[in-house]
Amino acid sequence: MSYLFPTYQRWEIEPERASGAWIYGKDGCEYLDFTSGIGVCNLGHRPESVETAVKKQLESFWHVSNLFPQSIQEVAAEKLAEAAGLDCVFFANSGAEANEAAIKLARKATGRTKIISFLQSFHGRTFAGMAATGQEKIKQGFGSMLETFVHLQFNDLEAFQNEIGQDTAAVMIEIIQGEGGIHVAEPEFLKEIEKACMQNGALLIIDEIQTGIGRTGKPFAFQHFGIKPDIITVAKGLGSGLPIGAAVGKAELKEFFGPGSHGSTFGGNPVSSAAASATMEIIFNDEFLLGAAAKGELLFELLDKRLGHLESVNEIRGLGLMAGIEMSAEVQPILAALRKSGLIALPAGEKVIRLLPPLNVSQEEIERAVHIIEETINIHCITA
Template structure:
């Protein structure tokens, strides 16, 4: 029996090596990785610039407490807030931690505890983030959740308007529900949220843990909508594979998180910041983001042309989904792995496609060819 807990449903392949979009298992078999570690390996596996930065930093300083100034944090924060309405950043180690920080910040700033979230959302597995998540399978077995979260139907303007009262501190949502089925916010819903937040003085928390850092073809997915969040949370692609999370906030929130109100031992350590700086130098370049948009267009075009119309193509950028109606996708994912393509689901009936942002058109062609053999 393993010395590990069995909380992960592990796949057959034991991956031991990766370069770009290609990974290799312990038996020497190669796969196209269209999971990217679940939207994490944004520049592909073992990107030379990331490797170089991490090696250089490892020879200088791995860790120092946040009681001291960590130079890299200011550099990365400046890159994250540049040309946005945000003013400040807080660094942590994961998306769940970033969302916990956002929940705490919103509650402390407003003095209110009521936060609205949505069905099929996913915000993390720590208690606050889990309570915000709109999926019962994430809640089951853990007893009473954190109070004052109201979970509403996604993209339902009437339900949202009916739930708004003076007790609401914040609305919290994803631009695309990556775990919940690759469901995008509709323009109508985004407009309704923007209006409600402005008229009622309600904070808006946008969880960009999966959609941020170029994944949808812009720096942040909210930039493709009318929304202007008060707080944004980030992780996954920010570190290109190294654990790092972040929360961005507007200037008015600065005094809420004064010394001692919130913290983390490892968050924003020099290793993480050295990697995040390199990722942002690449991904935030306009030409890079334009390439992501072009690759997305090509990918969607190939899927639409080569798969039957019974399958729906969902999402934006390189966060795409293949909706399979009522058909469970787990067998498809297992078959793809056998044929050399790594995929992940988004709920029971959607195949999620998350290649590195550096994927090539030829690799997209190869993935589509494998998908055809499985889905036709």
């Protein structure tokens, strides 16, 4: 009997230890991990410099509350804001909390409540996060949602132009819909959103929780498209596995988040802040990012070469080291077969295999992963 609520569909692998791109199971097997803890361990498991920073902070203190100034928070906030080209940071514990902060800030700063988001989006499992999410399955059984969210078709420019207006507080969008199937926003669509937000006094919120911290080969995915958000939200890859999230905004929003307006007991925890600072020190380096981008190009080149011609593969899409392989059938049986062959991958919806390897994955590990995927799909589709 388990004393845990059965909220997760657990896999058959129980980790004993993990290092780099590898998980070593209690079953005695080793697994190439192309999930990175669902886009969290962007430097792989237990990166040495992050581990060192965490141990150093643990030897000083690991909680005092946000009533105290903490230089470790300031260091992390400066690195995050400068990489994003923004000015102010609110630290939370997770991506959902970061999105909650962004939604509250947008409503307070504009005096409006209507927020536009998109079908197949995912913004978290709190009530505001669920309300912003464009997937009905996330909301089933929980009753009425927070009002005044409007969900539009992703990349549908006409529908967006017909909806945005002077009553809009914000537009909330993922550059790449992660949970929704690895769909990439079109450049023209993003440019029009930015323009329309400026014309209507609405804020542009970009959810970078899965795409941020180097995942696409730049610090943040929006930087591929020449746009400037008012707020971004980050989490997953920020702390290399320690719980931390953040809403990052423009300087003019600072007045709306004064004392008492928002808060978090554990937000910006000093140990998590130390991990975040050490993580960003490595990832927000031009040479490192160029290497991650090159590995992303290699991954897509090999996927196209080895899988693109298969009848069971409908499309391969994504950016950087965030890839989706859309299949003609449900992928859960394929994912189970991949695990038996030593590769761990994720679903993104019912028919998409999602790959999120560490940003410092090796060429050999990429080649091995693609080989396992090719073999598994061929065997599964022949015998299915």
